[in-house]
Amino acid sequence: MLEIRNLHASVEGHEILKGVDLTVNAGELHSIMGPNGSGKSTLAQVLAGRDTYEVTQGEVLYEGRNLLEMAPDERARAGVFMAFQYPVEIPGVNTAYFLRAALNAIRKHRGLEELDAADFLDWVKDKMKLVDMDERLLNRSINEGFSGGEKKRGEILQMAVLEPKLAIMDETDSGLDIDALKIVAKGVNTLRSADRAIIVITHYQRILDYIVPDFVHVLVDGRIVRSGGKELAIELEEKGYAGMEQKNAATESIAS
Amino acid sequence: MLQVAQKTDDYLSRFAQVEARLAGDGAAFLLPIRKKAIERFAELGFPTTRDEDWRFTNVGPIARTAFGAATRDGEAVEAQQLATSALLQADWPRLVFVNGHVAPQLSSVGKLPGGVRLESLAAVAHADPEALQQHLARHADYQDHPFTALNTAFMEDGAYVHIPKGVYLEQPIHLVFVSTADAGPVVSHPRNLIVAETGSQATIIETYLGLGDGVYFTNAVTEIIVGENAVIDHYKVGREAQQAYHVGTTQIHQDRSSNASSHAVTIGGALVRNDINTVLDGEGAQCTLNGLYLVSGRQHVDNHLRVEHAKPHCDSREFFKGVLDGHGKAVFTGRIIVRKDAQKTDAKQTNMNLLLSDHAQVDTKPQLEIFANDVKCTHGATIGQIDENAMFYLRSRGLSEPASRGLLVYAFASEAIDRIQPQLLRAQLRQTLFDWLPEGHRLQDAR
């Protein structure tokens, strides 16, 4: 589904991603872990189409198409979804309207009939139960005045409504209490299916108690330095990222 | 600026004819006022950008154009055409003016409650001049404002609205000023007098509407007298034609404990200047001046506000928002004068602008003149662009670039539209905003 090859990206001439390779197949759940500033969000944003990051080398294929050539909204309509680490507050734009417009743009692209306000409400109410969100939030402006936890659950709600094929969660677990964390995990687990792929970017091993990844990757300084199964997350928990970097350096010196 | 070949003389010589024609009219009291006004205009001439009040607005195109007097061709306007473009409401009492003259066949006053008067100013000047004497031309300043001077010298028709003591008028009164300028550049000088007596309440909507593509000039003045404890909500909706010039003054005079609101929405016109002036002349009076301007192409829209706190314990609120596209230009000046005695004044001014193009331009400035020492005066102006983070967020969910942009502009402007009280007018203006926005039709159900 997703193939990232030797991806380099920089911002204002400063290189952040320094050659990322990653293949994600349908049905798989990958977790990317890494310390602060290692480039996790940069990777997520590049995949979603943020143009403040300049891709200087490499390529990304999504369902065989050149993802980097697609506009952000085109990617979304084609099934790519990124849950923002910092969801944006948009005063004056009604959440329900926004969600329905987004859903209809995607449905139209998929050749499905657009939903009217009433049908949409039925659709969204089920999804809101899933993330245990108050329906009143639908009538507020997007993320405006939402608590940190509400914003994160709002991202999960959007994901549940839009039913993407490839979902990238950028630290959706950060700053959540254990109950909210379980809700987020439930949302992700509900979405898991044979024709979807999910990338969970996280700082902490904690969420992986609730979402069991097929693969874990460690991103340090713009490169994936280790890949493995879920046991890698546990090793990481014990040794920390410093250990990973050392190991990486060792591998490199052997190779040279 | 170069001294242009101004058409001042045209107006002076035309005044001689008007003077002769109006000399025999009932409103003899007006003649000396007209004379004073035209003399003052002769002295002032058209303003230039050297005048502080006109620094950012060049009225050269108006000064240089030879405008003929607008004819009484009210017949030319089809009721049907008007109904759709002026967005008339059947149950709103209305007076329609075509090129400055009342058009009875398009008007519909109906039965008004409690002795409310809604009549053609020309008719009242002829039959009942005493009704006008106390207030007409007593509030709008023709000494320092050349266009008000011109209007005062040349005024012929407009609306006279009188709300007697304690009367509450439920339906808004709609005053519609239609210009048809197919027969060369013409000028009209609509003049309205609105008097709300003690404890009365009413909503007045003025719509300025251009039909056709010609050049014309509307030079309007409205005087509003809000009596003690009276409540007036005033709306001015500018839907002038693409090549039109519009200069208009809304002059509000407020008595003790009165409450006035003014909403100036400008959509059309090549060059538009709205002067909105309030004198808070009684303790405890409150005013709210709201506005919205949507400016595109090569339009120039200037809102010039002047709030005078003359007495203590008065509140004023100004809230203007503008969206500019293309090579559009907007000017906002918010002058607040607090007189020596006006202690406990509470004045707040906000002007926010959203630029959609690199070529659009805004000049915004507050002017505070405070002579009292116990006052609260705040002001804030912003000029911003579309928030790229918000754009990316919307697009990352599948909304196209124009749809995302439209939604964000809508969100910005709707804050001003939400302040419009009459539900029908609010809905119409929301529709106007959709029509104006790129892909706005997709936003129809955004609320």
Ligand SMILES: Nc1ncnc2c1ncn2[C@@H]1O[C@H](COP(=O)(O)OP(=O)(O)OP(=O)(O)O)[C@@H](O)[C@H]1O
């Ligand atoms: N728009 C930007 N402008 C300048 N520098 C940036 C920008 N975005 C990211 N960076 C820098 O790039 C590096 C990687 O940032 P990124 O946000 O991708 O890290 P991260 O792994 O997501 O970190 P965190 O765990 O804190 O979320 C950091 O040093 C950051 O300061």
Ligand SMILES: [Mg+2]
């Ligand atoms: Mg991050």
